Amino acid sequence: MPIFRLDHRIAFPPVQHAEDGLLAVGGDLRPERLLLAYRSGIFPWYSEGQPILWHSPDPRMVLVTRDLEVPRSLRKTIRKQPYGLTLDAAFGQVVAACASIERPGQSGTWITPDMQAAYRELHRRGLAHSVEAWREGQLVGGLYGVSLGAAFFGESMFALAPDASKIAFVRLVEQLVRWGIGLVDCQVYTDHLARFGAVEWPRKRYLAALKKALACPTRTGPWRFEDV
Numbered sequence: 300m301p302i303f304r305l306d307h308r309i310a311f312p313p314v315q316h317a318e319d320g321l322l323a324v325g326g327d328l329r330p331e332r333l334l335l336a337y338r339s340g341i342f343p344w345y346s347e348g349q350p351i352l353w354h355s356p357d358p359r360m361v362l363v364t365r366d367l368e369v370p371r372s373l374r375k376t377i378r379k380q381p382y383g384l385t386l387d388a389a390f391g392q393v394v395a396a397c398a399s400i401e402r403p404g405q406s407g408t409w410i411t412p413d414m415q416a417a418y419r420e421l422h423r424r425g426l427a428h429s430v431e432a433w434r435e436g437q438l439v440g441g442l443y444g445v446s447l448g449a450a451f452f453g454e455s456m457f458a459l460a461p462d463a464s465k466i467a468f469v470r471l472v473e474q475l476v477r478w479g480i481g482l483v484d485c486q487v488y489t490d491h492l493a494r495f496g497a498v499e500w501p502r503k504r505y506l507a508a509l510k511k512a513l514a515c516p517t518r519t520g521p522w523r524f525e526d527v
Contacts, residue, residue: 302318302321302322303323304324305323305325305326305351305353306325306326307327309329309332309335311339314340314341314502314506317354317355317356320355321352321353321354322341322354324351325350326351328413330421333417333445337452338513339355340502340505340506340509341354342355342452342484345409357501357502358502358505359484359486359487359499359500359501359502359505360486360487360489360497361482361485361498361500361505362472362482362496362497362498363481363483363496364475364480364481365476367472367473367495367496369469370494373462373469376461376466377466381434381460381461382432382433382434382463382466382467384430384432384433384466384467384524385430385431385524386429386431386474386523386524387428387522388431389431390418390427390428391419392431392438393431393438393441393442393457394419394443394455396441396457397410397441397456397457398410398415400459410455418443421445425520425521426446426519426520427444427445428443428445428446428451429441429442429443430442430443430468432463432467434460434463439458439459439463440456440460441464441467443455443456446518448512448513448514448515448516449482449511449515450484450509450512450513451482452483452484453486468495472495474522474525477525479515480518482512484505
């Protein structure tokens with residue numbers, strides 16, 4: 300199948316044309332294009348020096364928020380409350396930390412300066428959100444993503460202290476359940492996400508669930524954790 304090249308028009312080809320998940324190249328990271336991508340089951344993922352690459356994998360890694368599984372050992376750690384947790388308190392810092400942290404088996408980062416700027420703009424519009432884990436006033440972990448309707452699209456996480464990003468993720472998902480946000484897009488399979496209950500769905504099933512989720516109102520930011 301051909302890989303489509305995008306131009307200035309804000310449009311994507313049907314996701315069924317994706318080859319090994321890769322659907323299109325080029326275009327830009329304007330908020331309108333990014334939001335259309337998420338609504339269409341597409342996300343950008345590329346390295347510095349490459350053109351923008353747009354993906355729609357099949358299968359798709361998904362977490363239904365009510366199906367969250369928390370390992371027993373992590374539950375014990377959470378009860379000790381080792382970190383202070385916040386929402387949307389340091390979005391730019393979280394994105395920068397996700398971009399700079401070294402990851403096993405990866406050289407460089409896909410969170411390029413242009414990508415960081417694009418998500419900061421989505422955050423300014425109340426559509427991109429971060430979770431922060433703090434220890435003694437220092438940011439030691441977190442994650443960020445985009446939320447539309449009843450869906451949250453996870454982008455990246457980082458940890459500089461034990462379990463910091465895991466605890467932030469659990470706290471976020473628990474809050475999403477209370478808000479009625481039932482779908483977390485995890486993009487592609489990882490053992491890490493599978494341990495939390497994420498599973499692979501055929502792309503067709505994911506798109507049907509996404510359409511239903513997008514029919515719900517969007518909770519715009521800034522977000523704050525609610526006491527239970």
